[in-house]
Amino acid sequence: MPWYSEEQIEEVRSRSDIVSVIGRYVRLKRTGSGYTGLCPFHNEKTPSFYVNPARQMYKCFGCGVGGNVLTFVMEYENLTFPEAMEMLAEQAGIDLPKQEMTAQQKQQEGIRLTLLEINKKAARYYFALLKSPRGKVGYDYLTGRGLTDETILHFGLGFAGQGGGELYQYLKKEGYSDQILKETGLFKMDERGVYDKFWNRVMFPIMDVNNRVIGFGGRVMGDAKPKYLNSPETKIFDKSRNLFGLNYAKRGKRNNMILCEGYMDVIALHQAGFTNAVASLGTAFTEQQANLIRRYTDEVLLTYDSDGAGVKAAMRAIPMLRRAGITGKVIHMEPYKDPDEFIKNLGADEFEKRIEEAQNSFFFEIEVTKRNYSMSDPDQKTKFIHEIARKLLVFEDKIQRNNYLEAVAARYNIKTEDLQQLVVRYGNQMPSGYEEVMEERQQERLRKGRKKELREGISYSYRLLLSWLIEEPQLFRQISQWIKPEDFEEGLYRTVAKELYEQMEKEELEPARIIGHFTEVEEQNKVASMFQTSFGSEIQAEEKKKAITDLILKIKEHSLERQAGEVTDLNELQKLVQQKKMLQGAVKLHIS
Known part of the structure; x- marks a missing residue:
C-alpha cells in the first residue's frame, strides 16, 4: 500500500477545493460565509451540514461528522486514505510518487494482509469440508435449495464442521498465533479454551469489491438460533460498508442493481442470470451502502421480502437511495415471499417481466402509506391527501416535484390545484434558510446539551x-x-x-x-x-x-x-x- 509525505498530503488537500468537491455529491446552498446542505451521512429533512470554505472544513451539527476534503472523500466513497489521495490527486492533476511506509504502518499493513490470508485459507477449508463426506449435510442442503456445483464453486460456499474446534486446529498447524487468530473474529477465546465461532453451518464467504474474503456468514443446519450468524467487525470487515455479491455485480452487463435481503436470494438470482444482485450483510441497509452502490449505478431494484418486515425495510431503504442520487424501483414478487422462492416456482423469464413492471419507489411509498387510511371515510381520505402533500416535498427540483404531483393527483383522483396548494402550504412551513434552522437547533442543543458538555x-x-x-x-x-x-x-x-x-x-x-x-x-x-x-x-x-x-x-x-x-x-x-x-x-x- 502506498504512503505519502505530509508535503504531498498538503498539496492534494490545498489544491482540492472542498466546496467544489463536496458540491459534486451534495446540493450546497450559499448561506453567509459558508455553504449548507443535507448531510449525506445520516437521514435528515432540514440542513445541518455546513461547509466552511475559509477553513476548508465541513461539519454536520446533526450527526457530528466533520473533517477536510480527504476525510469527506474517504467517508462518502468508502475509500482508504491512499485511495482518496490518489482520486483527488488525479482530479487536481498532481503526480504522486509513492513513499515508503513507516515501521508502524508496515506493521498495521502486515496485520491486515495476514487477516486476509487467514480468511482465504478458512474459506478454502470450509469449501473442502463441504465436498468431503463430513460435509454431506451442508452439501445436501445447498443442492436441495437448487444450487448447482458450478454456483457453489463460483461463490466458494462451504461447511463448518460439527466439532467446534476443527478450523482452529487447522490454522494453528499453519503456524498462526492465538493473538492474530483472535483478530479474525472466527474464534471464541475464554478461560475454558478456544472454540470455532462457526460450526454445523453452511458458510457464505463475504468478499470485498476486489474479491478478497473479508468475513463470513453462516446458516445453521437444524433449528438452532441464531439461524444466520455473521463475522463480527474486524480490521478488514465493516458490514455497514460492504455488500454481499458486489464483487460480481459491479461487473454485470445490466445498468442497474437488484437489492435483496439474504445471501440465498443473491445466489439464486445470479444462478438464474441476474448477476447484478447484491444484499446487505445481516443488518439493515445503510447510507454508506447506498453511497457504495452509487459508484456503480444510479438505479436500484428492491426485492425485499413481501411480508411486513420486508415492506418496512424497503420503506427505510428508499429515502437512503434517493439521498444518494439513486432512482429506486420495487419488484413485486407475490404470491412468493422472496426472489429465491420466486425463481424456483416461476423461473427467470417471469422474473424478467416483474423487473419490467417494477413500481416507482415513490408510488410504492404512497401505496404503503395508503394502507393506514380508510378511503371510504372522508376524514381519513383528507388525512391521506395531506400526507401525500408532505411527502412531495422530498423533491427539491421544482419540475420533478410538479411531475410527481400531477401523476399522484391523477392516480388518486385529486384536483391538481388543490394538491398544489397543500404542497405550497407545507413547503412554507419549512425553515427558509440555514441560519434560522441552525440557530434553532443550536439553541435547542445548548439547552439540552449544556449539562452534558459540562460533564465532559x-x-x-x-x-x-x-x-x-x-x-x-x-x-x-x-x-x-x-x-x-x-x-x-x-x-x-x-x-x-x-x-x-x-x-x-x-x-x-x-x-x-x-x-x-x-x-x-x-x-x-x-x-x-x-x-x-x-x-x-x-x-x-x-x-x-x-x-x-x-x-x-x-x-x-x-x-x-x-x-x-x-x-x-x-x-x-x-x-x-x-x-x-x-x-x-x-x-x-x-x-x-
Whole structure:
C-alpha cells in the first residue's frame, strides 16, 4: 500500500477545493460565509451540514461528522486514505510518487494482509469440508435449495464442521498465533479454551469489491438460533460498508442493481442470470451502502421480502437511495415471499417481466402509506391527501416535484390545484434558510446539551479554547502567555494544540491541514470537532471575556494539579502550589 509525505498530503488537500468537491455529491446552498446542505451521512429533512470554505472544513451539527476534503472523500466513497489521495490527486492533476511506509504502518499493513490470508485459507477449508463426506449435510442442503456445483464453486460456499474446534486446529498447524487468530473474529477465546465461532453451518464467504474474503456468514443446519450468524467487525470487515455479491455485480452487463435481503436470494438470482444482485450483510441497509452502490449505478431494484418486515425495510431503504442520487424501483414478487422462492416456482423469464413492471419507489411509498387510511371515510381520505402533500416535498427540483404531483393527483383522483396548494402550504412551513434552522437547533442543543458538555469537563474546555483560537486568532498572544501545548493532556489534544500553536506562531492558520495529519476517520472527526465548538451566537463581549478567563483558569489549574500528582520533589511541589495560588488574580488582571 502506498504512503505519502505530509508535503504531498498538503498539496492534494490545498489544491482540492472542498466546496467544489463536496458540491459534486451534495446540493450546497450559499448561506453567509459558508455553504449548507443535507448531510449525506445520516437521514435528515432540514440542513445541518455546513461547509466552511475559509477553513476548508465541513461539519454536520446533526450527526457530528466533520473533517477536510480527504476525510469527506474517504467517508462518502468508502475509500482508504491512499485511495482518496490518489482520486483527488488525479482530479487536481498532481503526480504522486509513492513513499515508503513507516515501521508502524508496515506493521498495521502486515496485520491486515495476514487477516486476509487467514480468511482465504478458512474459506478454502470450509469449501473442502463441504465436498468431503463430513460435509454431506451442508452439501445436501445447498443442492436441495437448487444450487448447482458450478454456483457453489463460483461463490466458494462451504461447511463448518460439527466439532467446534476443527478450523482452529487447522490454522494453528499453519503456524498462526492465538493473538492474530483472535483478530479474525472466527474464534471464541475464554478461560475454558478456544472454540470455532462457526460450526454445523453452511458458510457464505463475504468478499470485498476486489474479491478478497473479508468475513463470513453462516446458516445453521437444524433449528438452532441464531439461524444466520455473521463475522463480527474486524480490521478488514465493516458490514455497514460492504455488500454481499458486489464483487460480481459491479461487473454485470445490466445498468442497474437488484437489492435483496439474504445471501440465498443473491445466489439464486445470479444462478438464474441476474448477476447484478447484491444484499446487505445481516443488518439493515445503510447510507454508506447506498453511497457504495452509487459508484456503480444510479438505479436500484428492491426485492425485499413481501411480508411486513420486508415492506418496512424497503420503506427505510428508499429515502437512503434517493439521498444518494439513486432512482429506486420495487419488484413485486407475490404470491412468493422472496426472489429465491420466486425463481424456483416461476423461473427467470417471469422474473424478467416483474423487473419490467417494477413500481416507482415513490408510488410504492404512497401505496404503503395508503394502507393506514380508510378511503371510504372522508376524514381519513383528507388525512391521506395531506400526507401525500408532505411527502412531495422530498423533491427539491421544482419540475420533478410538479411531475410527481400531477401523476399522484391523477392516480388518486385529486384536483391538481388543490394538491398544489397543500404542497405550497407545507413547503412554507419549512425553515427558509440555514441560519434560522441552525440557530434553532443550536439553541435547542445548548439547552439540552449544556449539562452534558459540562460533564465532559476538561475535554470540552480544550475544544472550546481551540475553537476560539481559530475564530479569533488575535487572542493567541494573550492566551499563549498562560496556556502552552504542554498544559493539554497527552494524546490527541496535545498533538493538535502543538500543531495549532506552530501555525499561529508563523501566522499561517490552516486548521484543515492539521486534520490531514491523521489518517483514521475517527481521529479526523475528533479533531474536526475540536475546531467547531462554541457557546453559540448569544454570548456578548463581557461574557466572552469572562468565559476566556474561566477557560484559562480551568485548563491551567487542571494542568498544575496533574503536574502536582506526578512530581516527587518537595520543592517542585511547593512551586506548583504557589503558582496555583497566584494564578487567578494574575489571569484576571491581564486578560482584556
